[in-house]
Amino acid sequence: MxxxxxxxxxxxxxxxxxxxxxxxxxxxxxxxxxxxxxxxxxxxxxxxxxxxxxxxxxxxxxxxxxxxxxxxxxxxxxxxxxxxxxxxxxxxxxxxxxxxxxxxxxxxxPPIFQTQDTLAQNDASLPLRELAQLSGKTVHAMAGSRQAANLHRLSLEIPDLAVVEVGHGDILDLLELLGNGQVDYVAMDKNLEDIANQFVPNLRTTLLIGEEQPIVWLxxxxxxxxxxxxxxxxxxxxxxxxxxxxxxxxxxGHVRRLNQADVIKFLGQIETSLPKLRQYFQTAEAATGIDWRLLAAVAYHESHWDSNATSPTGVRGIMMLTEETADRLKVSNRLDPRESILAGARYINLLKDNLPDDVREPDRTWLALAAYNIGPGHFNAARTIAKQLKADPNAWFEMKRILPLLAKPQYYERLKSGRARGGEAVILVENIRSYYDILVRHEPQAQIATRVDGMTGGPGLKLKR
The missing domain is CATH 3.40.190.10 (Periplasmic binding protein-like II)
Known part of the structure; x- marks a missing residue:
């Protein structure tokens, strides 16, 4: 630099x-x-x-x-x-x-970001409309946080406001307690709201606490x-x-794509459908080096983990492979989840290998997944457009702006590959990123040598007043 x-x-x-x-x-x-x-x-x-x-x-x-x-x-x-x-x-x-x-x-x-504190509660509870309604309530916050300090100041003005500081775990652990009904109110940084909604879909934010604050380095x-x-x-x-x-x-950038219904459905499928498929994803990780949870996220977006899925255009199976791709990877039965998942993982690696050596992770993976969706021909056309517009074709941040241009006549009419739904590729990648984040939080990394299918425990939350 x-x-x-x-x-x-x-x-x-x-x-x-x-x-x-x-x-x-x-x-x-x-x-x-x-x-x-x-x-x-x-x-x-x-x-x-x-x-x-x-x-x-x-x-x-x-x-x-x-x-x-x-x-x-x-x-x-x-x-x-x-x-x-x-x-x-x-x-x-x-x-x-x-x-x-x-x-x-x-x-x-000088300020790097701006932020504000907010009150989170379960969406099944009646929303609070004004700070005075915190009287008689108990609000949790992470120990030593700005939110805890703001709550203690409020407790001097609001009768019987109890503040509980959480000394272990992180804010997402605390918000999961809120989602499970174990605590009623949590004070959090508003910038975390969209991230938290991926993991706690029944969370809602209501009251703002304190004034907007800059985020700085001290x-x-x-x-x-x-x-x-x-x-x-x-x-x-x-x-x-x-x-x-x-x-x-x-x-x-990706955390505002899934709505509450999407997250609730996905969390349910993790409990019901994923256990039957986990071994196939982990076997594919052992063979290709791709995190099994990323492969599971791709498969969920493609087929909702339905091994028999078939689209009107003829792509089939849990990884929704085209017939051409399946033939190239020597897949005998696209509806066999073991074959389909392994082939999908190998195909993602091939797409990653097609990218220039200087493309760094995680951009390399996100770009490869975009190519997985629209095909390498259309994807390379988008890279050409990026270079013409002086955008960086190696950066996902830039390409998510360029890919939708493949559907505009002034761009695709000049390309041999023709029109493509590049905007759908952006949606695919961003949704997969969210599904992957959720799986990383809920599912342990595979121990390839001694495969583990269960959940691992973590330290419990310690509450102190």
């Missing part, structure tokens, strides 16, 4: 062993890491089944460190410990979905001047050049 400021100044970077800070001049290759204070959560920092760290704040910190030319060391603290750690001097930036601290010496960057009470300037310039750049929009799309 390009340099944004003169490099003659210095920043303090953490020494590997002892948290003392040493000034390192740019552009000397850093021998120490940018130390990032964060906390676990879907918007901040979490680890997937393969041990890879993800999260919107995590990706932003990685991009900033890359621009600085340094590595990153994460200090992942419990939410209830965040306030104390912010007053320490053992980090460079705190990237944990935080707002500026009122009446504090701790400096902050830099401590005595940040190095160069580090602060570089952070501010980085945030300004990513907001202007589209980098931030692309990262937001990676985490939020």
């Amino acid at each position: 390009k340099r944004l400021l003169p490099l003659g100044m210095t920043i303090f970077l953490a020494a590997c062993g002892d948290w003392s800070f040493t000034p390192l001049p740019f552009p000397t290759p850093a021998q120490h890491d940018l130390v990032v204070l964060t906390r676990g959560g879907p918007l901040t920092h979490q680890t997937d089944d393969a041990g890879n760290a993800t999260g919107l704040e995590h990706d932003l910190a990685e991009a900033f460190a890359q621009e600085l030319g340094v590595g990153v060391k994460y200090l992942v603290v419990a939410p209830e410990d965040m306030a104390k750690r912010l007053r320490s001097n053992d980090y460079h930036i705190a990237a944990a979905w935080l707002s500026p601290l009122p009446d504090s010496e701790i400096r902050a960057t 830099l401590g009470d005595a940040p190095n001047a160069e580090l602060a300037a570089r952070a501010n310039a980085f945030i300004d750049r990513i907001q202007r050049d589209g980098t931030l929009a692309k990262l937001e799309d990676r985490y939020f």
Whole structure:
């Protein structure tokens, strides 16, 4: 990434062993890491089944460190410990979905996002219309969160408002308790609403709590001047050049596609239909390396896990293979779920292999799935259109805008491949992303050597007042 400021100044970077800070001049290759204070959560920092760290704040910190030319060391603290750690001097930036601290010496960057807190409740309960109705109610929030602090302030004004802080698990665990009727009200960040609706379809948000707040990086009470300037310039750049929009799309772009009925139906099918098919998906993962839950998500979107599905155009089976594709992959019976799932997985890998080497994940998978839907000929035509329009054909963020153009005469009339329903490919990919997210939360990763079909347990929630 390009340099944004003169490099003659210095920043303090953490020494590997002892948290003392040493000034390192740019552009000397850093021998120490940018130390990032964060906390676990879907918007901040979490680890997937393969041990890879993800999260919107995590990706932003990685991009900033890359621009600085340094590595990153994460200090992942419990939410209830965040306030104390912010007053320490053992980090460079705190990237944990935080707002500026009122009446504090701790400096902050310009706003990266805007957010607001909201009250969630089960849609079977009567909605609250005004804050005064919280009198006599018990509201849960994650310990140490902005929502908990806002609720405690409200409890000084609203009689008998009880606030319960949850000390373990994450906000999605807490919202699942809400969906199951084990708690009545949960205070949450409004930015999480669409993500949460994928997992808790009977959730509804009602009251807004407090004013809109900016999300910033906190830099401590005595940040190095160069580090602060570089952070501010980085945030300004990513907001202007589209980098931030692309990262937001990676985490939020697909989560508004499924409605409540879609999610409820899918969750029911996970309980009833998936157990009969799980072994076939896991066998295909062992053969191809594709996460079985992604294959299951593709199959659900294609056929709703119906092995006998047949479309008016002649595609058949649980993976809805064309006759041509089935012949190419030597499938003898498209209605055999074992054959169809394995062939579908192999076909996805072939489509991924057709992409240029510099296409990175997860874009590589999403682009391959678009080609799965409309065929490689139409997909390559869309890549050509993208290049003509100076869009990046290797980025799903760009191609989801380009693919619908295949249905417009001014574009498809110039193509050998002709017209295609590219918009349907976008819908397919985005729906599959949502189905996959749901399966990742509800189904364990396959242990290929010793296959596991059951659910794994996790730590229970610990509630404290």
